[in-house]
Amino acid sequence: MKLLEMNHIKKEFDGLGVIHDISLSVDEGEILSIIGPSGSGKSTLLRCATMLEQIDGGEILYMGERAAYVDADGTRVYPKGEQAKKIHSYFGLVFQNFNLFPHYSVMKNITDAPIRIQKRGKEEVYREARELLAKMGLSDKENAYPCQLSGGQCQRVAIARALALNPKILFFDEPTSALDPELTGEVLKVIRSLAELNITMVIVTHEMSFARDISDRVIFMDKGVVALEGKPDEVFDADHARIREFLGKIQER
Amino acid sequence: MKKKLVCVLLGSAMAVSVFGGTACMAEEAKTFTVGFDAEYPPYGYMDENGEYTGFDLELAQAVCELQGWELVKTPIDWDSKDMELNSGAIDCIWNGFTMNGREDEYTWSVPYVDNSQVIVVSEASGIADLAGLSGKIVGVQAGSAALELLSEGGDQAELAATFGTLQQFPDYNNAFVELQAGSIDAIAMDIGVAQYQLKQHEGYVILDEELNSEQYAIGFKLGNEELCNTVNESLQTLVENGTFGELAEKYELTDMVCLGAEAESETEAATEAVTE
Amino acid sequence: MKLSVMLEQLSTGMLKSMSIFFLTLIFSLPLGLLISFGRMSKNKILRTIMKVYISIMRGTPLMLQLLVVYFGPYYLFGMQIGGTYRFTAIILGFSLNYAAYFAEIYRSGIESMPVGQYEAARVLGYGKMQCFFCIIFPQVVKRILPSITNEVITLVKDTSLSFSLAYAEMFTIAKQIAAAQTTFVPFVVAAIFYYVFNLVVAVAMERIEKKLSYYH
Numbered sequence: 001m002k003l004l005e006m007n008h009i010k011k012e013f014d015g016l017g018v019i020h021d022i023s024l025s026v027d028e029g030e031i032l033s034i035i036g037p038s039g040s041g042k043s044t045l046l047r048c049a050t051m052l053e054q055i056d057g058g059e060i061l062y063m064g065e066r067a068a069y070v071d072a073d074g075t076r077v078y079p080k081g082e083q084a085k086k087i088h089s090y091f092g093l094v095f096q097n098f099n100l101f102p103h104y105s106v107m108k109n110i111t112d113a114p115i116r117i118q119k120r121g122k123e124e125v126y127r128e129a130r131e132l133l134a135k136m137g138l139s140d141k142e143n144a145y146p147c148q149l150s151g152g153q154c155q156r157v158a159i160a161r162a163l164a165l166n167p168k169i170l171f172f173d174e175p176t177s178a179l180d181p182e183l184t185g186e187v188l189k190v191i192r193s194l195a196e197l198n199i200t201m202v203i204v205t206h207e208m209s210f211a212r213d214i215s216d217r218v219i220f221m222d223k224g225v226v227a228l229e230g231k232p233d234e235v236f237d238a239d240h241a242r243i244r245e246f247l248g249k250i251q252e253r
Numbered sequence: 254m255k256k257k258l259v260c261v262l263l264g265s266a267m268a269v270s271v272f273g274g275t276a277c278m279a280e281e282a283k284t285f286t287v288g289f290d291a292e293y294p295p296y297g298y299m300d301e302n303g304e305y306t307g308f309d310l311e312l313a314q315a316v317c318e319l320q321g322w323e324l325v326k327t328p329i330d331w332d333s334k335d336m337e338l339n340s341g342a343i344d345c346i347w348n349g350f351t352m353n354g355r356e357d358e359y360t361w362s363v364p365y366v367d368n369s370q371v372i373v374v375s376e377a378s379g380i381a382d383l384a385g386l387s388g389k390i391v392g393v394q395a396g397s398a399a400l401e402l403l404s405e406g407g408d409q410a411e412l413a414a415t416f417g418t419l420q421q422f423p424d425y426n427n428a429f430v431e432l433q434a435g436s437i438d439a440i441a442m443d444i445g446v447a448q449y450q451l452k453q454h455e456g457y458v459i460l461d462e463e464l465n466s467e468q469y470a471i472g473f474k475l476g477n478e479e480l481c482n483t484v485n486e487s488l489q490t491l492v493e494n495g496t497f498g499e500l501a502e503k504y505e506l507t508d509m510v511c512l513g514a515e516a517e518s519e520t521e522a523a524t525e526a527v528t529e
Numbered sequence: 530m531k532l533s534v535m536l537e538q539l540s541t542g543m544l545k546s547m548s549i550f551f552l553t554l555i556f557s558l559p560l561g562l563l564i565s566f567g568r569m570s571k572n573k574i575l576r577t578i579m580k581v582y583i584s585i586m587r588g589t590p591l592m593l594q595l596l597v598v599y600f601g602p603y604y605l606f607g608m609q610i611g612g613t614y615r616f617t618a619i620i621l622g623f624s625l626n627y628a629a630y631f632a633e634i635y636r637s638g639i640e641s642m643p644v645g646q647y648e649a650a651r652v653l654g655y656g657k658m659q660c661f662f663c664i665i666f667p668q669v670v671k672r673i674l675p676s677i678t679n680e681v682i683t684l685v686k687d688t689s690l691s692f693s694l695a696y697a698e699m700f701t702i703a704k705q706i707a708a709a710q711t712t713f714v715p716f717v718v719a720a721i722f723y724y725v726f727n728l729v730v731a732v733a734m735e736r737i738e739k740k741l742s743y744y745h
Contacts (some may be wrong), residue, residue, distance in 0.1 A: 052648050088654045099649035102744045103667050113653040116663070145744045165653065292708030301530045303538035328705065329695045333596065340603030340610045405544075426708035453711040512724045 001028050003169050003200055004049065004062060010057030010070075011044055012185075018044050020224045021058070026169060029198045033211035033232075036221035037246055038195065040206045043096075043223070046173050047200070050093045054078065062090045063168065079106075089118070092162030096174040098154045100146040105132070106157050107142040110164045125164070130162040135192055152183035156190050163194075170194070172203040208250055212236050284323045287313045288343030291328035292424040294449045295504045307527045308504040309347050312365075315496050316487040325449035332396045333425070338474050345473040345480070349443055351398030353467040354407070360481045363488060364468035365497075366445070369513045370399045372460040373447050375432065383462045389414040389438035392428040394419040399441040404465055409464050425450065432457070445506060468511065490511065530710050538706060539718050542699035546688045547726075549619060551686060556624035561631025568636055579632070586629030592693045598622040601693050619691050627684060634676045638669035670742040678734040685727050699723075708742075716738070720740060 004026040010075065011019040019041045026032050034042045047053040051068065054076050057071035067087045068078050080086050100109050110129040114120045133139050136156040146154055155175055162170055172191065176184040188210050194201065195214050205211050211218060211232070218235040220228040222242050228235050235243065289310065297307040305326045316370055317324040329337045329346075337343045339357075351368065352361050372391070374380045380389070391413075393400045400421065402494035403413035420437055422428040429450055431437045442450075447459050473481045491497045492512045501510040567579035586594070598619035602608040612616075642665055650660040689700035699722060704716035 050652055052651065085654060088652070091652075093652045095645060095649065099643075099645035101646065101649070101664055101668075103671070112663070113655065116652040116659065147744050163651070206565060291701075291705040294709050298709035299538070299702075300709065301534065303530070303534050303706075308706065327695070328697065328701070333600070333693070333695075336596075336600045336603070340600055340608075342615070344608050353708075364618055401743055429711065430713075450711065483724065 001029075001063070002026065002061075003028050004202075005061040005064075006045075006049060007061075008058035009045070009048060009055055011041070011048055011053060018224055019048070022221075022224070022226055023058075024219060024226065024229075026200060026202060028168075029200055030216045031195055031200070031214055032202045032217050032220055033215040034085050034202065034204045035206070035208065035211055035235075035246075036219075036227075037249075040221040041224040042221050043173055046093070046202065046204050047214045050171055051078070052093075062087055083159045089165065089169060090168045091171065092165055092167035092169075093171045094155070094158050094162050094175050097178045098146070098151075098158040099152055100158055100161070102146050104145075105142070106138065106144050106146070106149070109146070109157060113161070113234055114164050114183070115193050129160070129164055132163055134162050135193065137186075141239070150183060151179045152186045155179065155187045158188075159190060159194075163199075169200040169202065172201065172205070174204050174206065176205070176207060184194065206250070208236070208247065213226065222246075254510070261487050262445070263398075283321070283342075284325045285313070285317050285320070286327050286344045287347045288323040288327050288329040288334060288337050288345065289348035290331045290424070292426055293331075293348055293446060295445060297328075300461075307348075308500055308506055309349065311500050311503075312386070312488075312491070312497070313347050315491050315500070316484055319490060320483065320486045321325035330423075331394065334396065338472070341474075349469050350472050351443075351446060351467050352470040352472070353465075354398070354401055356471075358475065359472035360475050360477050362471035362481055363475070363512065364470040365488065366469035366506065366509050367466065367514045368469050368509065369444045369466040370402055370441060371444045371447050372439050372441055372464065373432070373450065373457055374460065374462065376456050378438060380439065380460070382460060383412055383464075384415075386412070386439055388417045390418045390420055390436070391416045392420045392422055392437045392440040394425055394428065394442065395423055397442070397457070398467060400482050403441060404422060412464075424515070429454065445509060448505070530706065532714075535706055535710075538702055539573070539699060539715060539722070542697060542702035543722055545697060546691075546699040546722075547666065549602065549623060549688045549691060549692065550685060550726075551618045553627055553688075554642060554681070557627035557631055560624060560628035562635055563627055564632035565635035565639065567625040568632055569639065583629045583632055586626050587633075591626050591687060592690050594626055594688060595619060595694055596620040598625070615694055615696055619694060619696055623645055623684070630680050631677070634673050634680065635669065637676070638673035641664065641672060642668060674734065674738050674741065678731065678738075681734065682727050685730060686723055689723075 002025045006025070007023045009019055009022045010017070012033065022045060024032075034045065036042050044053060048055050055068060055070060062066045065087070068076070070076050078084070101112075102240065104112060107126070107129060111125045112124040115122055130139070130142065132141055136158070136159065138153060138156055141149065141153065141157075146157070151158065154221050159175075175191065176187050184207065188207065191201070191203070192214060203211065204216075213232075215232050218230065218232050219226055220235055220243050227242055228238055228240055230238075236247070264439055287310065289305075290306075291297055291299060291305060293307075295307055297305065298311040300306040305328065310326060314324050327337075327343050329343065334346050338346055346359075349366070349368070352359075354362060372383065372386065380386060391403075393403060401407050402409045403419055404410065407413075422431070425440070425442055425446055428437065428440045432440055433454065439462060441449065444463075451457055451459065471481075471484060488497070497510070498507070501507045564579055564582065567575050567585065570576050570579070595618065599610070599615065600620050603610055626666060644666055646668070647660060650664045655664065688698060691698045692701040692704065699719055703719040706715040707713065
């Protein structure tokens with residue numbers, strides 16, 4: 001079953017096209033990586049999928065339900081009220097710079113939304129949160145505040161926070177880009193462990209070997225279009241000028 | 254911490270509602286609201302016990318007792334007296350209120366005190382007459398009769414032109430502190446107030462030359478003849494039953510009051526003395 | 530006048546000064562928030578109105594505003610103003626003025642919040658109100674607390690401006706006693722009162738700041 005479908009998505013900023021007619025879909029349990037040079041529209045695509053940006057063309061479907069679309073005369077249609085809540089509950093997003101709530105403890109960061117938004121039982125939520133923290137290797141940090149944690153620990157809390165809402169699909173927007181190199185490993189390890197649990201993920205990343213290793217499918221985006229799509233090996237080893245140039249540049253670093 | 258704060262807030266809110274409550278109950282009787290300058294002894298001021306009192310306020314109290322009214326003493330900022338009266342916040346201005354020069358602006362009661370505007374200087378200053386004020390700094394209360402007299406169009410405007418500066422003060426107490434401190438040389442004020450101040454401070458004199466003589470009356474909102482007449486009648490009654498005289502004696506104003514037979518003859522004598 | 534009587538008189542004034550202080554805070558802090566919302570609104574008319582309002586309130590003396598609020602109803606509408614309106618006018622005048630200052634402080638705090646906080650809340654499913662009151666506002670409070678403390682301390686001293694409406698608060702009474710008794714003592718007492726009151730306010734605000742310093 002297709003969890004997410006994006007059809008003919010268009011997005012422009014101030015009349016400048018950033019995404020031109022992109023279509024993609026994600027199956028249940030699939031891990032999709034999106035790679036590409038800066039400014040190719042990867043993050044924007046993710047922000048469209050999570051409705052942080054409004055699309056200028058095309059349609060987005062979650063679980064086969066039409067979540068957002070632009071109709072024939074160019075009017076954007078976005079869900080409202082209960083419908084919007086339902087759509088939002090399908091996905092979670094992990095930000096590049098974590099965006100943890102600094103005034104909440106680690107525990108509250110994770111449990112506040114399930115309790116306040118999903119109205120779930122406090123005890124159940126706390127139990128699940130403790131399990132998640134254990135999985136993240138942060139059991140001893142539940143009463144700490146984000147400012148007391150390292151970047152890698154913060155990102156792991158952010159992942160736990162997203163997972164606590166039990167999303168069908170989890171988006172990662174360059175989850176290690178804001179981290180010191182020695183801290184990226186611990187975050188990647190956590191994401192890897194999620195892969196083993198068959199959680200559906202869409203990951204925008206610059207970590208090429210990680211993407212190649214973990215993904216079921218890779219999309220190479222360039223200048224607002226999907227330039228290449230396929231199994232990791234197919235994409236990374238493709239005889240395609242743009243991706244060779246891109247991978248070459250990355251290796252130089 | 255938060256709880257404490259909430260307690261304090263609630264407490265103050267309750268205190269306010271209690272104050273508000275008592276004020277509402279007081280309005281059930283017919284009230285007579287007198288606006289006065291609480292910094293204007295001996296006509297209106299705060300006494301030893303912290304009560305507002307003075308010659309004018311006691312007189313107002315006596316009128317209220319005759320009429321069965323409840324007296325509300327409302328201290329006002331003297332600069333805002335017209336706004337207070339016109340807006341209905343007070344029923345009258347009763348506080349050593351000079352009628353001369355303002356005859357058309359208010360509905361006036363019968364005049365009850367003969368007043369004069371005088372100059373107070375320190376004995377040490379060597380200033381002996383009005384001519385000696387040339388080039389000096391003279392203080393005066395804002396919005397007062399003395400200021401009107403000394404301002405352009407007033408009877409003593411020419412004299413004021415010889416002053417170095419005419420300095421306005423919100424109240425006479427401030428002005429007197431400045432006189433003591435030597436930052437001003439003289440104060441123009443009502444003789445009654447001047448005498449009160451002189452009793453408190455040694456070493457100051459009133460110049461023999463007066464700026465003018467004038468009369469105090471109660472000022473009502475223009476056209477409020479009805480209330481004015483009622484108060485006039487009551488004043489007459491108080492003069493006849495001797496209350497007026499007693500109060501004048503109490504505040505050492507017997508020389509100045511101009512209601513009642515006894516007082517009138519004294520005033521005439523005083524006027525003759527000035528003419529001579 | 531005995532010192533005890535003077536102190537008694539002054540302490541009734543203190544109570545009135547304090548009720549002006551607390552009531553002004555109770556009304557102006559929430560009102561300021563509403564005004565700051567208007568000031569940041571997408572509606573251009575509302576935004577402009579609030580901008581003009583803040584500009585007038587900050588650009589004219591508080592004493593003048595008090596006079597306008599108190600005498601305005603008579604001069605504008607010919608209404609007769611009664612005895613209890615004096616206090617109402619003072620609270621109204623102070624609240625309207627301080628709300629304008631608070632609105633700008635709120636705005637500075639709200640606009641300084643990183644957009645990521647809003648986005649994170651949105652993705653987690655917080656509604657607009659939930660996002661503001663659970664996520665944004667608590668952080669804003671911490672950011673603006675020093676500025677708020679400044680205004681609150683100014684308010685303590687500004688209560689004395691009520692003397693322009695001859696309301697018998699601390700300073701008005703001190704002036705009256707000083708006039709009748711030709712003494713400087715009430716002013717000394719008044720100065721001590723304002724200083725101690727402000728000291729308490731400053732200590733209280735410092736405590737709150739400390740309480741919020743568990744994160745940054």
